[in-house]
Amino acid sequence: MAKHIQAVRGMNDILPQQTPLWRFLEQQVMNTFDAYGFEEVRMPIVEKTELFKRVIGEVTDIVEKEMYTFDDRNGDSLSLRPEGTAGCVRAAIESGIIHNQIQRLWYKGPMFRHERPQKGRYRQFHQIGVECFGIATPDVDAELIIMTARLWRSLGLQGLQLQINSLGSSEARAAYREKLVAYFSQYQDQLDEDSQRRLHTNPLRILDSKNPAMAELNASAPKLLDHLDDESKADFAQLCAILDAAGIQYVVNPRLVRGLDYYNKTVFEWVTDQLGAQGTVCAGGRFDGLVAQLGGRDTPAIGFAMGIERLVALIEDANTATVDYNPHAYMVVAADDGIAAAMQLAEQLRDAVPGLRLRLNCGGGGFKAQFKRADKSGAQLALVLGEDELKRREVAIKDLRSQAEQCNVGFDALPEYLRSTLGL
Ligand code: ATP
Ligand code: MG
Numbered sequence: 001m002a003k004h005i006q007a008v009r010g011m012n013d014i015l016p017q018q019t020p021l022w023r024f025l026e027q028q029v030m031n032t033f034d035a036y037g038f039e040e041v042r043m044p045i046v047e048k049t050e051l052f053k054r055v056i057g058e059v060t061d062i063v064e065k066e067m068y069t070f071d072d073r074n075g076d077s078l079s080l081r082p083e084g085t086a087g088c089v090r091a092a093i094e095s096g097i098i099h100n101q102i103q104r105l106w107y108k109g110p111m112f113r114h115e116r117p118q119k120g121r122y123r124q125f126h127q128i129g130v131e132c133f134g135i136a137t138p139d140v141d142a143e144l145i146i147m148t149a150r151l152w153r154s155l156g157l158q159g160l161q162l163q164i165n166s167l168g169s170s171e172a173r174a175a176y177r178e179k180l181v182a183y184f185s186q187y188q189d190q191l192d193e194d195s196q197r198r199l200h201t202n203p204l205r206i207l208d209s210k211n212p213a214m215a216e217l218n219a220s221a222p223k224l225l226d227h228l229d230d231e232s233k234a235d236f237a238q239l240c241a242i243l244d245a246a247g248i249q250y251v252v253n254p255r256l257v258r259g260l261d262y263y264n265k266t267v268f269e270w271v272t273d274q275l276g277a278q279g280t281v282c283a284g285g286r287f288d289g290l291v292a293q294l295g296g297r298d299t300p301a302i303g304f305a306m307g308i309e310r311l312v313a314l315i316e317d318a319n320t321a322t323v324d325y326n327p328h329a330y331m332v333v334a335a336d337d338g339i340a341a342a343m344q345l346a347e348q349l350r351d352a353v354p355g356l357r358l359r360l361n362c363g364g365g366g367f368k369a370q371f372k373r374a375d376k377s378g379a380q381l382a383l384v385l386g387e388d389e390l391k392r393r394e395v396a397i398k399d400l401r402s403q404a405e406q407c408n409v410g411f412d413a414l415p416e417y418l419r420s421t422l423g424l
Contacts, residue, residue, distance in 0.1 A: 010123030024323040028154045038104040043087035049077040057087035059201040066113040084129040093296035102134035131303035138235040142242035142264040156320025164268045166236040167257035170228040181370035207255045223254040262287040282306040318340025326378030327359040332370040334386040352415035
């Protein structure tokens with residue numbers, strides 16, 4: 001037998017056992033975003049490499065070491081998207097939909113980063129993201145956060161902590177950057193390898209280090225919040241005031257800088273201590289300069305992205321998902337040559353009972369084998385079509401999950417019977 005080919009390392013199949021949780025999450029997300037008037041966009045998975053270099057920054061981990069980049073057959077450099085904001089902003093500019101207009105957009109899909117695979121960190125992973133264009137005021141910053149809090153409630157997730165910070169204007173950040181470089185330069189020998197490299201390329205990222213050995217040095221570093229411009233300070237105060245009024249608890253984390261280069265003013269993360277080192281499930285912030293940087297009109301913007309694998313893991317642990325995609329009923333065909341009639345009946349039932357999940361036994365098999373399949377399907381009811389039933393235009397109904405008496409129901413009465421028994 002030929003050796004089977006395995007999936008690419010860090011890229012996972014999501015199998016039927018898992019998909020109900022994914023669908024539960026996606027459904028709650030859609031309901032929540034709909035409730036706030038957000039509209040869905042779908043972008044290509046591949047973009048020009050140049051786009052990610054411009055948006056994410058050349059001296060970021062993502063662009064330097066994590067992107068899946070290749071030349072296509074024309075010799076153009078393309079990359080699998082490592083995140084969604086770049087493509088979303090590109091699409092928004094290119095289509096003209098953010099020209100003098102407010103847009104509240106969201107997207108979902110796979111992202112690709114060549115990282116070291118571990119729990120909560122994969123090479124293909126999934127994000128659901130939101131980007132809101134055209135609003136400069138912090139009311140929308142607060143609304144995005146309030147919307148995510150509602151989503152966690154609908155998913156039954158408790159114990160997520162909200163961390164917020166402000167990165168200020170780009171001028172304030174530039175001045176702060178100098179202070180930071182001066183501070184870390186005093187401790188050159190204590191910097192780990194990554195931090196040494198970042199000291200002059202991207203010093204703010206040192207604060208984002210996941211290395212515990214850097215924690216002490218980072219804790220004493222000058223704080224960005226102490227160096228904010230007046231407008232950023234006022235916006236941050238208003239954000240806090242709206243969150244307070246909404247009863248949303250948060251922690252101000254002065255070291256929260258986010259991994260990507262394009263943020264300014266508000267940044268936030270929702271974190272959990274239940275997933276080990278991979279604790280951030282949702283991260284976002286304002287990126288007012290990005291649209292103009294990509295050639296669009298100056299347009300304020302704010303967004304966030306959630307890591308779906310991490311959220312699914314939390315939902316699984318919390319065991320709060322109320323999902324059941326098992327068939328309601330399994331049709332057992334015990335009459336010779338009965339399959340055509342059974343299939344016709346099954347079609348009629350699917351027409352007559354919206355929402356009915358009916359699995360028909362295909363592939364034949366004896367009565368016992370079919371019942372075994374019916375049981376394994378998770379269905380509540382077995383609808384049995386034997387010779388006699390077929391003649392009398394009836395099905396015998398057996399409840400597979402209780403000791404209830406078997407009963408016979410005529411074809412015509414079946415839709416009503418199923419509706420009331422199954423609550424459809
Ligand atoms: P981290 O600090 O965990 O590396 P990040 O700052 O690189 O995250 P973002 O680019 O902000 O992450 O992406 C938003 C979210 O997407 C993260 O908070 C996380 O939940 C999820 N995420 C990012 N990278 C991965 C990955 N390789 N595998 C699974 N989820 C990921
Ligand atoms: Mg990362």
